[in-house]
Amino acid sequence: MYFSRRRSVSQCVLLAEETCRQLRKNMRPLLLGVLGCSLVLAVQGFYSASDDVVELNPSNFNREVIQSDSLWLIEFYAPWCGHCQNLTPDWKKAATALKGIVKVGAIDADQHKSLGGQYGVRGFPTIKIFGANKNKPEDYQGGRSSQAIVEGAMNALRSLVKERLSGKSGGSDYSRQSGGGSKKDVVELTDDNFDKMVLDSGDVWLVEFFAPWCGHCKNLEPEWAAAASAVKEQTKGKVHLGAVDATVHQGLASRYGIRGFPTIKIFRKGEEPEDYQGGRSRSDIIARAMDLFSDNAPPPELLEILSEDILKKTCEDYQLCVIAVLPHILDTGAAGRNGYLEVMMKMAEKYKKKMWGWLWTEAGAQMDLEASLGIGGFGYPAMAAINARKMKFALLRGSFSETGIHEFLRDLSVGRGSTATVGGGALPKINTVEPWDGKDGELPVEDEYDLSDVDLDDDFERDEL
Known part of the structure; x- marks a missing residue:
């Protein structure tokens, strides 16, 4: 701003103040805009369009x-x-x-x-x-x-x-026409096979009723095929995706009140079919199928660590294996041990959607395992969760109760909690032991000695001499 030398000092001061007021007024929207952009960027995530991610x-x-x-x-x-x-x-x-x-x-x-x-x-x-x-x-x-x-x-x-x-395609092993899925994993359902395959089955079915001329059905086809392949693999064939050509099998379409295409219905044994309300992308379909699988799946089995095979298979087959080391049977009796096992089974049921492995052993039975997890210093019962792929583990620091274990596993499931490397960087050596018989422990029987033939008086006399 240019100031004339002919103005008085007071005039200059007043002019400067007015200029500042105008600048603040004009800059305020700009500052708010900058702050707004900053807040948006902060909320959007770690990466922006300028990154190569x-x-x-x-x-x-x-x-x-x-x-x-x-x-x-x-x-x-x-x-x-x-x-x-x-x-x-x-x-x-x-x-x-x-x-x-x-x-x-x-x-x-x-x-x-x-x-x-x-x-x-x-x-x-x-x-x-x-x-x-x-x-x-x-x-x-x-x-x-x-x-x-x-x-x-x-x-x-x-x-x-x-x-x-070496001659492999290098792409997905699923058909390109179906956008990454395989049509063979979508079960073709008809008036003749529907009741036997779907209604009489103990498995869960997601069934698409379609019409060949329907544009939305054609758009759904690759997503449905890709989801069918993924769901078949992830649920070990316990959840199926099927398809009914409703223009050919009009009896089925009429039975289930199909009025538009595509219509997707969920079938579970002994229940009325329900309408699928989710999205139509493969990720949405797979997510719903996995929820249905988890809801209908029994809780995972709680296994005693009796051999190396049991530990290795459980920890390698699941992303996480939860291991409890329970007090010796002489310290708790059968009732006390069953109480601890009941807590574990309740937690296995609560977290069954995670599809983790669940194991237990008696204190002192697998000393190498306890040492590799640093359990000895915390007393019993103790619990650790192992990620065998990364050879990392976390220890339960709270109480061995439903509340304590829930807090421990909840933190792990969202990536919180401290972890350490499994001792030796590999699963430890496991002893082969006999399974617990479900009974109270018994103290070892000591051998009885017959002292009737021993002349103690002679021995005492010799000692005195």
Whole structure:
């Protein structure tokens, strides 16, 4: 602002004050806009359009990843997760280094739970490699530095190229026409086979009633096929996806009151069919199918650790195995032990949707296991949860009760809680032991000695001499 030298000092002061007022008035909307943008960016997540990390969500995941020939490294994160926040700069740096070579993506799995559930994400951050078979990604097991991430990506890329050179397609092993799924996994249902396959089955069915001329049905077809393949694998064939051509099998369509296409209904044994109310993407369909599977699945079996095979199979087959070390039977009796086992079975039922493994052993029976988990110093009963893929474990610090165990497992399921490396970096040696017979313990019987033939008086006399 230009000030004339002819103005008095008071005039200059008044003019300056007015100028400041005008500046504040004019700048206020701009400042609010800047603050608003900052708040929006803070809420949106860790990555922006200027980064080389591709932000993924249910609306673009199929197009960007499943139908792509590229190798993808994808981070499933939650905005509140401290480990995820620490990973962000290295993830961005790795994405820039791999630009044009390997795709690097990120999914806010706290917001988009359907995608996280589809790929079995239980903690944050989880990194998966989507390579040759996009429907069966591999867990990334490397370090979290940018250098380690790049090396892991290049190793995966070399493996993919080697597979293609050997004559494999390098893409998904599902049909391209169905967008990453296999039509053979969608069961064709008819007037003749419907009752036997669906109504008389103890399994859960999601059935699509379609018309060949229906545009929405054609759009749903690849999503339905891809979901059918994934659901078949993840539920071990306990949940099925079927399809009925309602223009051919009009008896079925009439029986279930089909008025529009596509219509999806859920069938469970002994219950009236219900309308499917979810989304039409494969991730939505899979998420609903997995919920139905969990609701109808029995609680996981609680196994005593009797051999190395039991520990190895349980911990390697499940993402997490929960292990309790219970007091010796002489310390609790059968009633006390059954009380602890009942608490564990209630927790197994509560967390059955996680599909974890559940094990127990008696204190002192598996000393190498106790040592590898650092259990000895906390007394009994004790509990640990092991991720055998990462060879990490966490210890229950609270009470061995429904409340204490629930808080422990809840924190683990959302990526909280402190973890440590399993001693020796591998599952320990396991002793083969006999199973508990369900009875109270008995003290060992001591041998009785007959002292009638021993002349104690002579011995005492010799001692005195």
